[in-house]
Amino acid sequence: MTKKKLQVVRPRAVSPLPALAAAAAVAVVLLLLTAAGRPSFLGRYEAITISGVASLPFGYSSESARRAPPAVAVARVPSDCDIFRGEWVPDDGGGAAPYYTNESCPLIQEHQNCMKYGRPDLGFLRWRWRPERCELPRFDAAAFLELVRGKSMAFVGDSLARNHMQSLMCLLSKVEYPKDVSKTTDPGFRTMHYGSHNFTIAVFWSPYLVTANQSSDPAAGGLWDLYLDDPDAAWAVPLAGFDYAVVSAANWFTRPSIFHNRGRLVGCHYCLVPGFPDLKFR
DSSP: OOOOOOEEEOOOOOOTTTTHHHHHHHHHHHHHHHHHOOOOOOSSOOEEEEOOOOOOOTTOOOHHHHSOOOOEEEEOOOTTOOTTSEEEEEOOGGGOOOSOOTTTOTTSOGGGOTTTTTOSOOGGGSEEEEETTOOOOOOOHHHHHHHTTTOEEEEEESHHHHHHHHHHHHHHTTTOOOEEOOSSOOTTEEEEEETTTTEEEEEEEOSSSEEEEEOOOGGGTSOEEEEEEEEOHHHHTGGGGOSEEEEEOOOOTTSSEEEEETTEEEEEESOOOTTOOBOOOO
16 A cells, blocks of 8 residues: 655635635645646746546546546646745735635535625625735636545644635535535534545644643633644544645634643643743743
């Protein structure tokens, strides 16, 4: 059995509601780069053609996935473009409609349905991420699904990770809706499969990213024990089966916590325990 090489994709943490579509587009651009190879040209976009069929698991019967995919034109990003450095800017889309809205994508959660509950402005739908040294091409759902045919992607973290996954599903909904193949009813751990492209995405709830145990003693005030050198097994164990990982989490370490590293206590934050060094966050 051939070992998979994991590609870790680290998008810039963003507010999930104002620009869900743009957030997912930033995350997947790096995936386009790793899948298509780094470009050798400078300073401009270049149209490339992608074709070929990824191997499918034994017994997979989708006729649409068995057929050779059509050639897809994809815009490469200049090699000197760092997509992680830049800013959010207003986007008119060149006159194009937003990637999706609360009305066009049924995958948005109820509490995030701004349009349903009467938000008066729609400006939050018109933002895009602009790197410092280049312009990103608009997201192409059909091209993306061809690039990830036969692959899998994990979203790890807190609500940011969940929002990134939901946004990607909304972006792809113009081409295909996934099937929920989760093995648990826990909403923090969902797995979705795009049958026509044999593409799987999953989300793993792990706000601290490391092993974290909360005290059950009411007197401890909900104090957390965090083991900084021990990744949370909830995502670290299954991650070996994924081709790509997007890690997105906000700052949870400011909660009352005790920090452990290499088997010893190294300090705490707002734990108010006598004798424990209090670590300050900058």
